[in-house]
Amino acid sequence: MKKKQLLSIFLTAAMTLSLTACGNSDNSAESAAANANTNTASTESSAPAGTEAADTAAQADPFGKYADPLEIHFVRATDDTIETNVLANLPGQSLEENFWLDTYEEELGIKVVYDWIVKGDDEFNQKMNVSMASEDLPDVMCVTSTQMMQLIDAGLVQEMGPVFEQYATDFTKEVMYQEGDSPFLAGNKDGVQYGLPVTGGSVDSVDLMWIRTDWLEKLNLEVPSTMDEVMNVIDQFVNADFDGNGQKDTIGIGVAGTSLLGGGFGGLRGFFNAYGAYPGIWVEKDGQLVYGAIQPECKTALAALHEMYEKGYIDPEFGVKDSTKAGEAAAAGKCGFSFGQQWLSLTPFQSTKDNDPDSQWSAYPLPTATGQPSTAQADLGTNRWIAVNKNFENPEAVVKMINLFIEKCWGETGDNGKYYAPPEAEGVWKLSPIQCSMPEKNLQAYLDIEAARQSGDTSSLTGEAKSIQDKLDSYYSGSDEGFALWGWERIYGPAPSSYSSINDMNENGRIMINKFVGAPTETMTEKLSTLETMRDEIYTKIIIGESSIDDFDTFVADFNKLGGDDMTAEVNEWYSSVK
Known part of the structure; x- marks a missing residue:
């Protein structure tokens, strides 16, 4: 492919990608034994690409230190949290000079060099895509699934499967395969493993039912387990006048209109899941994958939301509020029920506690509207892949870095309190250019x-x-x-x-991970963003009554006609290839 063609493709893709250095977009709040046969004191000299990979497994040392220092070039992004929560608490350290980079150099003989560092996802994507188009690439880069496929198609990266198999410790494999082979699939093409996943946790992304349990106790109510019971609790919350101001100003359920299907305060994925609906992910029906947001169960959930809106349970201004703005009601003691992810107690509910020390939010498994236990949808926790430049002569060094990062953070010989989350700088792991996490x-x-x-x-x-x-x-x-x-x-x-x-929920099989975990298909890249905007608009209009519930059927037909059918065909072609 010519460089001009590559440049056009990469710059177009940059508009839809999100990437934060070499780690995943983390849902966490912020161990098992390591491979007993490794020897951290051994040394080995640098070798041309393929030389070490061709050795027998007995000769491969997962922690072998290079006799001559090996320089590896990376690129990365930074953000305010790294600057304020980590580096500000570690005097004398920076992204280019810190104890994580010292660890790689001291224990592996690997010197990390950053060709460039930028701030924020957008700038990183723009610069990364230009680098890809010009083939001016670092030795190692952490990329999205779309970028991974573009690099593979352009012949710019090398196969990593055999190198990983040979050099990864047993503990590294145990960690990175905790969720099966799903994290690896987006880095695989035609049976060849090019990208190694920057593994992250999937169960962390599920929605939970958050309730002010102190309000339940005041009203002598039980924790709801069905949606009928939820509606009763919400109704009583709205009419209780807990603050005694004589006004009916309590919001029944938090709803964030600009992030309707997000995992923050006011997201509604958990609400939909209670009705057996799974917007935003792909689910299996009759052996085929279908897009959850256009299934009839979503229509049922939307009808229920419209009824709640009509009863005054939902903030009439929800449509213009993001999770942070919607969460202000909870912080002020004006809302006592929401769906959202496991970290909501950190924000906004810590603010509720600060304002009212007697308040208490608690998280529960999702209720059900179907008579059967509900299942919570989860996103694949892995959303970045490590790509290695085709010209880099020591691909095994990347696997050694993965081994060391995982061992230091969660291994038997490691120290999580130092390398991952020390009290004074809890995000210190972000200083490492390699950030493969233990999913569970x-x-x-x-x-x-x-x-x-x-x-x-x-x-x-x-x-x-x-x-x-x-x-x-x-x-x-x-x-x-x-x-x-x-x-x-x-x-x-x-x-x-x-x-x-x-x-x-996990023990009872009530968590379902998105069934499509491959790289975005051609139609997804071109049209999914537009289709999702159309989805969010019709969902909101139905909730507030600007569109009738039957307009959902028109939306489904339009969705399929404008790219949904093509996208579904592409997804199922992928699905059949990995079954």
């Missing part, structure tokens, strides 16, 4: 903490579980500093808490 780490941390709680002894906790328990202990101490950690207790504390509810 948050849930496992909860399980470890819960087991320790049941035993009555939390002193044996290690790694991330210990770091979290330290926060809980601070909260339980009753100190002013500990009060600010109430949100963490609501995530990892005893039931009802975020991860107690996630664990309940």
Whole structure:
């Protein structure tokens, strides 16, 4: 493909991509034994590409240090959280010079060099796509699935499957395959594994039912498990006048109109899921994948939302509010019910607690409107892939870096409190150019903490579980500093808490990950954004009554005609290739 053609493709794609350096868009709040046969003291010299990969497995050292320093060039983005929450608390350190980069150099003989660093996703995407088009690429880059396929099609990256198989430790493989092979599929083409996933957790993205349990207690109400019971709770909340101002100004359910299907406060994915509807993901029906947002179950859920709007349960101005703006009602004690992800207790509900120390938000499994236990939809937690320049002669070095990052953060010989989440700089892991995470780490941390709680002894906790328990202990101490950690207790504390509810749904098979985990198809790249805008517009119009519920059927027909049918055919062609 000619460079001018590549430039056109890459710059067009830049308008729809999102990327934050070499990590995933994290849903977490912020271990098992490592491979016993590794030897961190051994050395090996640099070799041309393919030389080490051709050695026998017995000769491959997953942590082998290069006798001569090996320089690897990366690119990355930064953001305000890295500057204010990490670097500001680590005097003398920067993205280019920090203890993570020192660790790679001291233990592996790998010197990380950044060809460029930019701030924010948009600028990164623009610069990355220009670099791809001009073939002026670093040795290693972390890219979206769309960029990954473009790099593969342009012949700019090398195969990594055999290198990973040979050099990855048993613990690395255990971690990166916690969710099966789904994270790997978007980096695979025609059976060849080019991209390695920057793994992240999927269960962390499910919606939960958040309720002001102190309000339930005041009204002598039980926690609802069906949508009929939810409607009763909301009705009583709206009419209770908890603040005693004599006005009917309590919002029944938080709804964020500009992020209707997001995971923040006021997102409605959990509401739809209660009706057996799964907007925004692909689900399997009769052996084929279908787009959840156009299925008849969504029509039923929308009819219920319209009825709630008519009854005054929904803020009439919801359509212009994002999650942050909608969450102000919760912070002010004007809303006591919302769906959303596990971290909502950090924001906005910590603000509720700050304003009213007697308030208490708790997270529960999703209710049901169908008579059967509801299933929560989840996005694949992996949304970045590591691509290695075809001209880079030491691809095994990338796998060694993955091994070291995972071992330091979650391995038996690691120190999570130092390398991942030290109290003074909890996002310190972001200083690493490689950020492959343990997908089930948050849930496992909860399980470890819960087991320790049941035993009555939390002193044996290690790694991330210990770091979290330290926060809980601070909260339980009753100190002013500990009060600010109430949100963490609501995530990892005893039931009802975020991860107690996630664990309940997970153990009972009530979490469904998006069935389409491949790279965006051609039609998706061209039309999905427009189709999603059309979806959000008709959903909002139906809720407020500007469109009738039967207009949903017209929307489905238009959706399919304007690209939905083609997109579905492409998705199922992919699906048949990976079954």
